[in-house]
Amino acid sequence: MEGVIDAITRDLLTRHPGFDWTVTEFVRVVGTRLPPRTFLRHCPELADPAPHTPSGVPVHLQLLGSDPQALAENAQQALKLGASSLDLNFGCPTKLVNRHDGGASLLRDPQRLYTAVSATHRAVGDTLPVTAKIRLGFASRLLALDCARAAEDGGAQQLVVHGRTRQDGYRPPAHWEWIGRIQRHLSIPVVANGDIWTLEDYWKARTLSGCQDVMLGRGALADPWLAARIHHWHATGERLATTHWHDRAKLLREFATMQRRVHTNKVVVSLLKQWINHMRSQDSEANRRFDTLKRITDLDRLLNVLTEPL
Ligand SMILES: Cc1cc2nc3c(=O)[nH]c(=O)nc-3n(C[C@H](O)[C@H](O)[C@H](O)COP(=O)(O)O)c2cc1C
Known part of the structure; x- marks a missing residue:
């Protein structure tokens, strides 16, 4: 999460069990091949052979952009620098990013989303898994499934779906049942995201979306033990005590x-x-x-x- 989840926060949050992987803040790709220092600033963990937090949780590098050629070049750069997984951001709602044709703006045109994912995938082959993150749409949910399919057809190996449109911003609720519709039509793993603040939310999100996995956003900052609560509950069937x-x-x-x-x-x-x-x-x-x-x-x-x- 941009401006919030840097390497230090990733380190602190993953000291408790529960996170299977984390993602960097997005690296904005706007045309040229970015220098190694830009990647290292967003992902200092690239200094390790397989980027991970000190407690061993893998760190995926996120790119945000729309130009297929630039995404391809920067994907190759990321590969050279040692990234072990590359995530493409098609969810960012900020005006500045969308005005420059990045983030959620591609949700208006599934074909362009497909082109961005497939160019990135082709550039790194099967050496570097490419994943994607979308919202349910830009102004409406009409193209939700088309966008999800475009990511899959383009070669994404996993799709995180934030259950809101760009227009919804961060207003509750997140539509977990809509994530379920997407999940049922895709063959790659779909991860449910949005408004998971408590163990109960986690369970509702899983049940309504049918997804095996969820992505925590603000909930992990609000309660840094949330992933551990979920993990502990799965392991023991009991609730972890409230943190003082x-x-x-x-x-x-x-x-x-x-x-x-x-x-x-x-x-x-x-x-x-x-x-x-x-x-x-x-x-x-x-x-x-x-x-x-x-x-x-x-x-x-x-x-x-x-x-x-x-
Ligand atoms: C301040 C802030 C920064 C964010 N930055 C990113 C980002 O860099 N990449 C990304 O994929 N999502 C980013 N997001 C979106 C979150 O990852 C998540 O999809 C969204 O907040 C919904 O989940 P939540 O309701 O659990 O927070 C950001 C969200 C916030 C609030």
């Missing part, structure tokens, strides 16, 4: 320590607030503390507010 604020604060402090090595304190303050803001929807203590810390600009002061009695 103390543990969340410890995670946030570790996050700050790691971010401090690469960013200025000002940036770390804003990254911390961003994460705590994500936690607020699922955690009343995060909500309460956010009210106190939202105006703080000093990093050490902010870190104290995480743990001191209010």
Whole structure:
């Protein structure tokens, strides 16, 4: 997730069991072959033989673009740099990206989506699996199945479907039953995505979509133990105990320590607030503390507010 899930966050989130793989923030492809440093900035894990987080969870590299030639060249570059899986983003709803014909804008034309996927697939052959991520459509769901089929026919080995159109933005609900319609018509694995915040949501999303797997987005930030809850429940049939604020604060402090090595304190303050803001929807203590810390600009002061009695 752009601006949110960097290598440090991937590392922290995958320290608990539950994630089978993670994806980088998108690398924007607009025409030319990008230099290795761009790929390494988005995916420092490329320095390892098979990119993975320190706890061993594979990291897939995501590209966003629409020009088949540019996607092909950058896919080859990614392969050369050691990527082990390449994901294509056809879901991004932001105006800037869509204006430049990237992300969800290709959902208006399944043929172009097909061309983008097949050019990428052809460029790397079977050496590098290509996967895709779509929404249910741009302004309506009319082309949902056509887009999904275009990704499959183009050579995608897996498809993540976010159960909203671009027009829906992030407004609830995510239409898991629509993901089910797609899943029933495709032969590649389909992964359900959108609005999975709790164990109950996970189960509903799986049941309504018929998908074996789900992708967590904001829910993993709101509750960093969500994947572990799902994993634990599958393994034991029991619910993992609620995480105390103390543990969340410890995670946030570790996050700050790691971010401090690469960013200025000002940036770390804003990254911390961003994460705590994500936690607020699922955690009343995060909500309460956010009210106190939202105006703080000093990093050490902010870190104290995480743990001191209010
Ligand atoms: C801030 C933000 C950044 C995102 N960046 C990306 C991205 O780079 N690549 C991607 O495939 N999806 C991205 N997404 C979409 C999420 O991966 C996910 O599909 C969407 O949020 C729906 O899932 P959720 O309801 O579980 O969050 C982003 C979402 C948000 C809120």
